[in-house]
Amino acid sequence: MDMRALDPAKLDAMIARAVGGLSAGYGGVMVSLGHRLGLYKAMAGAGPLTAREVAGRAGWAERYVREWLNAQVAGGYVAYHAG
Numbered sequence: 682m683d684m685r686a687l688d689p690a691k692l693d694a695m696i697a698r699a700v701g702g703l704s705a706g707y708g709g710v711m712v713s714l715g716h717r718l719g720l721y722k723a724m725a726g727a728g729p730l731t732a733r734e735v736a737g738r739a740g741w742a743e744r745y746v747r748e749w750l751n752a753q754v755a756g757g758y759v760a761y762h763a764g
Contacts (some may be wrong), residue, residue, distance in 0.1 A: 708756045711749060720749060729762045 715721050723738035724730055730738075732747035740748065753759040 684739075687763065704756075707752070710751045712758065715749060715753065720746065729764070738751070 718741060719739045720735060720741070723735050727734075727738075732750050733743045735744040735750065736743040750759065754761045
């Protein structure tokens with residue numbers, strides 16, 4: 682295959698679609714986990730919480746809740762407050 686025949690704009694668009702699709706799939710899995718594990722309920726109406734507080738309210742290990750929260754922030758589902 683002659684690489685010079687590739688249109689860089691089309692290649693960029695295809696890569697963006699692929700990454701977007703992967704991201705959407707991952708985000709869907711993480712939203713489902715949050716629902717099934719009661720993590721959203723643990724946060725509902727509570728205001729800002731730490732990963733430890735969410736884990737305690739939901740009854741799950743802090744380390745895994747922190748990873749889940751990081752994914753939620755990256756996906757724009759929850760807001761991060763530095764304080």
